[in-house]
Amino acid sequence: MRTSSWITAILVLLAVIIPVTLFTDYHLFQLTMVVVYGIAILGLALLIGFNGQISLGHGAFYAIGAYTTAILMSSWDVPYWATLPISAVVCALVGFLIGLPALRLEGLYLALTTFALAVAMPQILKYKAFEDWTGGVQGLVIDKPEAPFGLKLSPDQWLYSFTVAVAVVLYVIAWNIVRGRMGRAMMAIRDHAMAAESMGVNLPMVKTRTFALSAMYTGLAGSLGAIAVQFVAPDSFNVTVSIFLFVGLIVGGVSSIGGTLIGAAFIEFVPNFADKISKAAPGAVYGVILIAVMFLMPVGAGGFLRNWARRLIRARTHEPDPEAPIDDVEALTHEPAADLPDLTPGPAFAKQPVTTGSRPE
Amino acid sequence: MLAGVIHQIMSGIATGGIYASVALALVMIYQATHHVNFAQGEMATFSTYIALACINAGFPYWVALLIAVVFSFVVGVAIERILMRPLANAPILASVGVFIGLLLIINSLSGWFFDYTIKQFPSPFPDHPMLGGYLSGHELGSTAVTLIVLISVYLFFRHTKLGLAMRAAAFNPTSSRLVGVRVGWMLALGWGLAAGIGAIAGCMVAPVVFLDPNMMAGILLYAFAGALLGGIDNPLGAVLGGFAVGVIENLGGAYLVGTELKLSLALVIIVAVLTIKPTGLMGRRVYSRV
Numbered sequence: 001m002r003t004s005s006w007i008t009a010i011l012v013l014l015a016v017i018i019p020v021t022l023f024t025d026y027h028l029f030q031l032t033m034v035v036v037y038g039i040a041i042l043g044l045a046l047l048i049g050f051n052g053q054i055s056l057g058h059g060a061f062y063a064i065g066a067y068t069t070a071i072l073m074s075s076w077d078v079p080y081w082a083t084l085p086i087s088a089v090v091c092a093l094v095g096f097l098i099g100l101p102a103l104r105l106e107g108l109y110l111a112l113t114t115f116a117l118a119v120a121m122p123q124i125l126k127y128k129a130f131e132d133w134t135g136g137v138q139g140l141v142i143d144k145p146e147a148p149f150g151l152k153l154s155p156d157q158w159l160y161s162f163t164v165a166v167a168v169v170l171y172v173i174a175w176n177i178v179r180g181r182m183g184r185a186m187m188a189i190r191d192h193a194m195a196a197e198s199m200g201v202n203l204p205m206v207k208t209r210t211f212a213l214s215a216m217y218t219g220l221a222g223s224l225g226a227i228a229v230q231f232v233a234p235d236s237f238n239v240t241v242s243i244f245l246f247v248g249l250i251v252g253g254v255s256s257i258g259g260t261l262i263g264a265a266f267i268e269f270v271p272n273f274a275d276k277i278s279k280a281a282p283g284a285v286y287g288v289i290l291i292a293v294m295f296l297m298p299v300g301a302g303g304f305l306r307n308w309a310r311r312l313i314r315a316r317t318h319e320p321d322p323e324a325p326i327d328d329v330e331a332l333t334h335e336p337a338a339d340l341p342d343l344t345p346g347p348a349f350a351k352q353p354v355t356t357g358s359r360p361e
Numbered sequence: 362m363l364a365g366v367i368h369q370i371m372s373g374i375a376t377g378g379i380y381a382s383v384a385l386a387l388v389m390i391y392q393a394t395h396h397v398n399f400a401q402g403e404m405a406t407f408s409t410y411i412a413l414a415c416i417n418a419g420f421p422y423w424v425a426l427l428i429a430v431v432f433s434f435v436v437g438v439a440i441e442r443i444l445m446r447p448l449a450n451a452p453i454l455a456s457v458g459v460f461i462g463l464l465l466i467i468n469s470l471s472g473w474f475f476d477y478t479i480k481q482f483p484s485p486f487p488d489h490p491m492l493g494g495y496l497s498g499h500e501l502g503s504t505a506v507t508l509i510v511l512i513s514v515y516l517f518f519r520h521t522k523l524g525l526a527m528r529a530a531a532f533n534p535t536s537s538r539l540v541g542v543r544v545g546w547m548l549a550l551g552w553g554l555a556a557g558i559g560a561i562a563g564c565m566v567a568p569v570v571f572l573d574p575n576m577m578a579g580i581l582l583y584a585f586a587g588a589l590l591g592g593i594d595n596p597l598g599a600v601l602g603g604f605a606v607g608v609i610e611n612l613g614g615a616y617l618v619g620t621e622l623k624l625s626l627a628l629v630i631i632v633a634v635l636t637i638k639p640t641g642l643m644g645r646r647v648y649s650r651v
Contacts, residue, residue: 101636107453120624280473287465294458
């Protein structure tokens, strides 16, 4: 293992031990939610930041994950940990199915459609035909899991450790995907879809897979969130969830994996402070910061810190940083396209959606 | 049965008029700048609050409406000049981010100034059924108002020099600039007009759905659906699309899916149009050179 991996591992261990031993249950719950939002935003980052497909409706996947877990736990008495793989499969499948029409929607149109999905979601969850499972408007209440193996931990302490463990697995997987072939193909599509396709990237395959992956991450976050909150109801999954995840993503930095946690902390803690001023304050603060980030720091907090660290390393060693992430175009061009997984040319998906419009300039 | 269907179609046309106005506002901004204004609904809601505040302050209804429209116009122009100008050539994500930010801010301001309780909004029209009981007085009146707005917008763009300049600026900014059209101001004017139209739509729909900060979320969705159905680059198409969506929504809600899934109907229309006929019914296909 490289030094940086060791440091990360030690930091993660500290991030578990210190809060569990020192924090109150309420603060642990808040930290759990930060990790949960982090995973959800990571899912969004994979889609928007690394693949360039804008979704304003990821709250829908969060809701699907949460409901899958809640229904399994309350109707079938499935243990909480066993609901996670099922929820992952369900969300990935739904994500894949939504990713298919999304292939034909570029940029703005995808944003618009997913926004519509987010607005319509509570109505779908309330629908009478599903009421036996979803509990209708009332929602479902689930039990908080106890610590297993006779561990002397409170439910909140256990849940925090469990959530961090799941998160570590998911972050490592995401990190590897982004740095691997799949990640390069995703970013190539983001940067220039047509060039990527002509270099042999299977556009529809990569895009739908990314959509499924992203939905799976956000859905898993929804599952963990439902276990932590112990309650799901249609109106807790309205369009604001999607918008908050989007805000967290932008604040953290769209293509920064570590930044997702910064964004998550932002959306968890800012409302707590802002609520003290007025009920309307969180929205206003989010809005102002969103616009400010767009104008002043488009790479987000994560990207900002990374650039800063890279500059520091370069200044010290007087050479290019070998650890530099490969999510920029220069690095991509050094890599021969031939080692991309699928060389079969995409089927007749070359049809360009309307948004590639040529505005007369 | 037949009477029921006619009733649904008539009230569909009435609500469709609201969607048509908001769709027109969306298309006006889209045509000129290729941005979809996600904050259009919240802007209209805020304008409606302004109108309500004026009515409560003792102004007659129509004066209050006029004040709200003028206010919205000024705010629309200001937003374009301050926030949107620097984004002219920014990536889509940046413009979406700014619009979402704007949505959050305006929504919060509505809640902050006018609180979150659901409020009644007065209607200037008589309260008894008309046209043989098919339409309420308000439905008929609001349809008339929307039609007047739509026709005057049409006449403005068709028969005034300013309207021509605005169309030119949207169609070909460079050439327009060469012949002396002040393109930047034309875009700002378009934003102002869109905001004003939104204000009227808000005031017309508020007596039906009641006023709260999230009033327009669903309506914006139907307006999106209408604009896409008619073709998002075609104002006339968007207006007809808005009316069509109103009728589809009412008939579908009454006979097909029930009122609880009406919003999903908008989602279905959006997905169906974008996947089957992305240009909309009356849109123009745009080709790009590689």
